[in-house]
Amino acid sequence: MVELLVVISIIAMLLAALVPALGFARNTARRVQCGSNLNQLMLAWFMYSDDNTGTVMPGKDYNPVSGHPEWQYRFWTGAWTPDSSLPEQGRLIPEAGFLWNYAKGAELRACSGFLNRRRNMIVDDHGQLGYGYNFRYLSPQDDGKTGSVYITHWTKMVNILSPLTKVAFSDCSRNKKNQSLGYPEEETPFICPPRAQYPAFQGRHNKTGNIAWIDGHVSARRPAFLLAIYNINKSGSLFMPASFPIKLNVGDIDDDGSANTDELFQTREIFKVNP
Numbered sequence: 619m620v621e622l623l624v625v626i627s628i629i630a631m632l633l634a635a636l637v638p639a640l641g642f643a644r645n646t647a648r649r650v651q652c653g654s655n656l657n658q659l660m661l662a663w664f665m666y667s668d669d670n671t672g673t674v675m676p677g678k679d680y681n682p683v684s685g686h687p688e689w690q691y692r693f694w695t696g697a698w699t700p701d702s703s704l705p706e707q708g709r710l711i712p713e714a715g716f717l718w719n720y721a722k723g724a725e726l727r728a729c730s731g732f733l734n735r736r737r738n739m740i741v742d743d744h745g746q747l748g749y750g751y752n753f754r755y756l757s758p759q760d761d762g763k764t765g766s767v768y769i770t771h772w773t774k775m776v777n778i779l780s781p782l783t784k785v786a787f788s789d790c791s792r793n794k795k796n797q798s799l800g801y802p803e804e805e806t807p808f809i810c811p812p813r814a815q816y817p818a819f820q821g822r823h824n825k826t827g828n829i830a831w832i833d834g835h836v837s838a839r840r841p842a843f844l845l846a847i848y849n850i851n852k853s854g855s856l857f858m859p860a861s862f863p864i865k866l867n868v869g870d871i872d873d874d875g876s877a878n879t880d881e882l883f884q885t886r887e888i889f890k891v892n893p
Contacts, residue, residue, distance in 0.1 A: 648731040649823035656830040662720035674773040677753020750790030750809030781832035789827035791820040811880035821867040841869030
């Protein structure tokens with residue numbers, strides 16, 4: 619009897635030692651798969667630029683597309699419309715996405731480390747995700763119209779400063795601005811710089827997140843927690859509890875520790891991008 623208890627104790631100790639190691643190995647495998655997805659997205663991104671005379675893919679386009687009233691809001695993931703008179707209302711149209719001709723597989727947009735239950739919030743709007751795009755500095759579009767059109771500030775690949783240290787895509791997540799639901803986590807197609815005061819870079823792979831840089835390489839790093847800015851948005855109204863970033867390991871991509879600079883996002887000095 620004593621011998622049996624000793625054997626059971628040894629097995630229990632071995633399991634206690636192995637389970638965390640297996641979990642770490644599983645997360646590492648997901649990080650590797652995620653890195654492969656980002657590499658494929660970057661290849662598609664470069665092909666888009668090659669086919670558009672060296673112009674970088676925009677983050678969004680809200681201008682009308684002739685013959686496609688349902689493409690009211692276009693992103694790299696697809697397009698959708700809130701217009702209730704159209705049968706496509708609220709449904710993602712992936713073939714309208716900027717990268718559709720180069721990366722049609724939905725699995726490339728879906729990080730394996732981002733749980734499917736977290737995609738339920740806006741899946742119809744943006745598709746299966748897990749990654750965000752540096753939309754504020756890579757061919758950004760003004761939020762307001764000039765006359766009857768939204769103005770896009772087109773970025774040429776050759777004009778990008780220091781592509782080795784500038785973000786293109788990254789692991790991404792955000793909270794839903796709904797206090798009654800407890801600020802649930804959801805997907806987002808955009809990664810914001812620190813000045814935007816909208817943390818979205820998630821360390822979901824053993825507390826690190828993958829980043830695809832503009833020169834094409836992918837690396838992992840931990841989110842930076844600039845906690846002083848995380849409980850307000852730029853208009854000063856509460857949009858998340860202060861504990862949200864730490865709990866979900868969501869923060870910023872940052873090197874200098876300042877919430878007032880976008881040194882890893884700002885790709886050129888030709889114009890100022892407001893947060």
